[in-house]
Amino acid sequence: MDKLIEEMERYAREYDIPIMQKEGLVFFQKLIVENHIKTILEIGSAIGYSAIQLARLDPDMHIVTIERDDERYAKAVENIERSGLTDQIELIHGDALEIDIDGNFDCIFIDAAKAQYIRFFEKYETLLKEDGIIVSDNLSFHGYVEHPERKMSRSLRGLVRKIKNYIVYLENHEKYDTLFINEGDGLAISRKKKTNMVE
Ligand code: SAH
Ligand code: MG
Numbered sequence: 001m002d003k004l005i006e007e008m009e010r011y012a013r014e015y016d017i018p019i020m021q022k023e024g025l026v027f028f029q030k031l032i033v034e035n036h037i038k039t040i041l042e043i044g045s046a047i048g049y050s051a052i053q054l055a056r057l058d059p060d061m062h063i064v065t066i067e068r069d070d071e072r073y074a075k076a077v078e079n080i081e082r083s084g085l086t087d088q089i090e091l092i093h094g095d096a097l098e099i100d101i102d103g104n105f106d107c108i109f110i111d112a113a114k115a116q117y118i119r120f121f122e123k124y125e126t127l128l129k130e131d132g133i134i135v136s137d138n139l140s141f142h143g144y145v146e147h148p149e150r151k152m153s154r155s156l157r158g159l160v161r162k163i164k165n166y167i168v169y170l171e172n173h174e175k176y177d178t179l180f181i182n183e184g185d186g187l188a189i190s191r192k193k194k195t196n197m198v199e
Contacts, residue, residue: 001056004082008049017072019049020111020137024184028109028135029057031189037106038062041127043096043120044112048076048089055088062088064103066112068095096120104129111137114159117166121190125176133191134176139163140186 012019020028028050032040038060045051045067055061067073073093080089092099096112097119105127110120117136128134144150144160145167152160167188170178176190 001083004079005049005053008047008052008079011047011075012049017046018138019046020053021184024137024187025050025053027181027183027187029054031133031135032057032061032107035106035133037133039103039105040064040107040109041101041103041105041124042066042109042111043124044110045076045091046072048079048083048091050109050111051076051089051091052079052083052085055085056083059088062090064090064092064101064105066092066094066096066099066101068093068112097123101127103127106132108132108134109137110134114138114141114166115162117163118169121166121169128192130192133189136166136170136188136190138185139167139180139188140182142185145186 032054040054040063042051042063042065045065051063051065055063067076076091080086080091097116106129108124108128110117112120125134140146141160141163144152145163170188170190175193177193178188178190181187181189
């Protein structure tokens with residue numbers, strides 16, 4: 001397993017695949033254990049790295065993960081097979097905004113196209129269990145979000161603006177409370193607000 005993990009990390013470096021950073025991953029793994037999370041829906045599998053790193057935490061963990069890119073999907077199939085975790089990880093090839101998924105998850109992990117985070121959130125929060133959490137990755141986007149003075153191409157600036165919009169969206173969400181965590185590339189953890197039924 002360690003050899004496979006190392007190989008995936010090397011492959012990601014070589015082909016510029018934005019897999020989760022170590023500190024972010026360690027934080028996320030701890031969060032999952034502490035919150036007794038057993039089912040995860042991941043949007044954006046890339047080569048299967050985070051799915052494998054989360055599934056290996058617990059033989060009872062079940063992960064459904066979606067990837068739209070053909071090459072990355074093929075690599076993820078290969079890596080998941082090599083990991084021996086095929087019973088725990090269901091990999092779906094498709095665009096998360098176009099396909100429909102069934103189920104009820106303890107955790108929804110949003111880690112796909114940064115410009116579409118609000119759309120992923122709105123589409124998939126309906127599949128979250130009442131006391132589940134939505135985790136969003138890369139809200140710092142390599143530090144660009146906190147450092148708008150840095151030189152950026154027009155498209156990067158547009159992306160950073162979209163990430164900021166998402167942060168504001170989470171901050172003002174009427175149904176969710178969000179905690180922003182400065183680990184890895186910036187994570188957000190959103191939980192449903194408890195509605196007070198007694199007037
Ligand atoms: N979670 C992975 C990294 C994901 S990188 C890890 O940490 O190991 C983001 C991935 O999301 C890319 O591979 C990209 O192809 C995929 N992606 C982007 N938009 C998507 C969409 N709408 N549906 C499915 N996958 C998407
Ligand atoms: Mg990420």
